Amino acid sequence: MKGAEYAQLEAFLAVAERCNFRRAAAHLGLAPSTLSQTVSNLEDRLGVQLFNRTTRSVSLTGGGEQLRAQLQPLLAELGRAVEAVADLGVGDRGQVRLVCSRAAARLVLARLAVGFHREYPRIEVDITVDDGISNIVESHYDAGVRVGHLLEKDMIALPLTGEWPLHVVAAPAYLQQYGRPESPEDLRSHNCLRMRHTQSGTVFPWRFQRGKRRFDFQPSGNLVVDDEALSLEALLAGEGIGYLLEPDVQAHLSSGDLVSLLTDWTVTMPPFYIYYLRTRHMPQALRQLLDFIKRWRE
Structure with a gap:
């Protein structure tokens, strides 16, 4: 017409x-x-x-x-x-569709959604957990959450977190039998439990830094997994040495079930970012989420 x-x-x-x-x-x-x-x-x-x-x-x-x-x-x-x-362009209502990695869902998104809904209870947050989706425009998402170095090109990124401490850990029983590594190079003689990216199949390197010295180490071992919980269970059973985020191992370090190794080396994962496509008419619900994130990080 x-x-x-x-x-x-x-x-x-x-x-x-x-x-x-x-x-x-x-x-x-x-x-x-x-x-x-x-x-x-x-x-x-x-x-x-x-x-x-x-x-x-x-x-x-x-x-x-x-x-x-x-x-x-x-x-x-x-x-x-x-x-x-x-x-959709006004008021405290609407829907925001997000896609995020499993790590982001576990470590950030639940707390973020709870805090956001305390201020905006009428905005629906629809979260898809998928390590493979990267093109949010083609997949019809308003925004995505990923580790910084995995962001799409031509996207605007807003930091969600700071860097995440990682720990090289092992069970006391494993260390008693095979000894304790004193440097990253010593890991070459140990059974290292490796993590693989779910979609790409890439085995993640272990990154170490001390002062100006920084390097990536590709460990070897007889177990490769794509699930943090499985890796943690194998570590607790004394299978080898692992490389996991602090939130995943903190309770076990406190209880003594795991021991932190190579503590004089700085080991971190890059921050999580929320990324989105800038448009002239951004949905109000997404704008309110982004504004909340800025306050939430302060």
């Missing part, structure tokens, strides 16, 4: 509901002569007279009654649809 055709139907309905051209013109913000011509153009286009006009009254013809009966609910529904979409 062209814009002029919609304007004709809107003009017709305004007159049909009031049976008065002047009141309908005032409602639409038009001059009465302009409204009269618009209705006449509609009648010419349809080839049907829609109103009976006299100097004292206006009434619908049979064709006009039929058109009003069918048109009134359609335009009302159209108006509600437009208002519903417009509401």
Whole structure:
């Protein structure tokens, strides 16, 4: 439907509901002569007279009654649809669709969602946990959460966290049997439990830094997994030496079930970022989430 055709139907309905051209013109913000011509153009286009006009009254013809009966609910529904979409740009409601890695879900997203909903209880946060999705535009997500160095190109990124401490750990039983490594190079003679990226299949290197010296170490061992919980269970059973995030091992370090190794080396994972495509008309729900994240990090 062209814009002029919609304007004709809107003009017709305004007159049909009031049976008065002047009141309908005032409602639409038009001059009465302009409204009269618009209705006449509609009648010419349809080839049907829609109103009976006299100097004292206006009434619908049979064709006009039929058109009003069918048109009134359609335009009302159209108006509600437009208002519903417009509401996405204002107010504290709507939906935000996020996709994140498993690590981000476990370490960040639950706490973030709980805090966000304390301020915005009417905004629905829909989270998909998937290590493989990277193109949020093609996959119809509003934003994604990933480790910094895995971000898409041409995306705007907002930091969610700082760097995450990692620990090289082993069970006391393993260390008693095989000894304790004193440097990263000593790991070459140990059974190291390695982590593999779920989608790419890449085995993650272990990164170490002390002062200006920084290097990646590719360990060797007889177990490769893509699940932190499985790796942790194997470590607790004395299978070897592992390389895990501090939140995953902190309780076991405190209890003595695991021992932190090579503590004079700095071992960290890059921060998590929330990334999104900048648009002229960003959904208000996403904007409110981003504003909340800025406050949440302070």
